[in-house]
Amino acid sequence: MAIVLGDNRYGKAENRLVRIDREGSAGGEHRITDLTVSVSLSGDMSDTHLTGANDKVLATDTQKNTVFAFARDGIGEIEDFALRLARHFVSTQESIHAARVGVVAHPWERLRVGGRPAHHSFARSGAGTRTTRVTYDGERAWVLGGVEDLTVLNSTGSEFWGFPRDEYTTLAEVKDRILATAVSATWRYSVEETDWAHAHETALATLLDAFGGTHSQSLQQTLYAMGQAVLEAVPEIAEIRFALPNKHHFLVDLQPFGLDNPGEVFYAADRPYGLIEGTVLRDDAPPAGPAWS
Known part of the structure; x- marks a missing residue:
């Protein structure tokens, strides 16, 4: 009887992200976008399960950082944001064949x-x-x-x-x-x-x-x-x-990715x-x- 590895995936779940848009809106009003973003990747991951080799594994911490870094350019519609992230992971990592990105938007109302x-x-x-x-x-x-x-x-x-x-x-x-x-x-x-x-x-x-x-x-x-x-x-x-x-809410240091963060992410x-x-x-x-x- 042979024992084989079945379907598998991994990722960074429930990344809590808040973006404050401070400029460009009428009357100087701030806009808040509050998301929970989950990433799940699958592909050529057999080696890490069977031998422990990690040369094809994009660290989940890197996935988290990518979510924050992409938010620096703006989020827009959550469908578009998820598409950007998923396409990035698959297009930049040869070992990643599929990416699943889930986004939950938590709505806020402006106080009076x-x-x-x-x-x-x-x-x-x-x-x-x-x-x-x-x-x-x-x-x-x-x-x-x-x-x-x-x-x-x-x-x-x-x-x-x-x-x-x-x-x-x-x-x-x-x-x-x-x-x-x-x-x-x-x-x-x-x-x-x-x-x-x-x-x-x-x-x-x-x-x-x-x-x-x-x-x-x-x-x-x-x-x-x-x-x-x-x-x-x-x-x-x-x-x-x-x-x-x-x-x-802690300001994310985006300098390792060559990005500034003027109080937005x-x-x-x-x-x-x-x-x-x-x-x-x-x-x-x-x-x-x-x-x-």
Whole structure:
């Protein structure tokens, strides 16, 4: 009985890519393209399976770099972007006979700040997931509302500098960065009855307006600004708690490929991430009772 190698392929899956187009649009508006790109290659790969020889293997790290480098020239329609990549891999590598490139586009919507479309503030399409939790002890009800998985991003208007440095600090200070987070916010109502839909809509709209309208020195500052704005806009809310993961975007070094990168191509890292948590409340807020338990 003979044992033979069957169909096989390899590649770099789920490359997270964000491109910010900063020029060429009306009114100086930024445009964001957020993609997950997966590459899978097949061809004359028998030797690497059978003998370990890698002379025909295009490293998956090279595939990742190619995705980022091609994004520097612009992305356009995702079908065209995938075609460019697939054709490149097959035409430049003799051992690669077929390339499969999958692209998932993650849509964003432009925020409105002060009633007008923002130039550089976005929210992932959809308004997150609305939440509530009610505690009732037979006499009284405690009502929590909130939102989860509300992904928002400012492509500029954020800084982070002036932090302590020691022998383990490598992070560079930055005066202009992408600020992105997936908001999880839970607020406690001080009433048992109100127009819940209106209160939720007002809190959500105010929260988004504060995120887009705050020039941020830190995500902590943005957290407080959002909480303060919600409490000022919705008198029925006594306090609001946030959990804000810092969705880091790192500028990709394209110099090894002979390309510059003037703040346009980023690696969107999903972990590890900074997690910022905090509560903003009225100083005369009634006791929470069992609401948070």
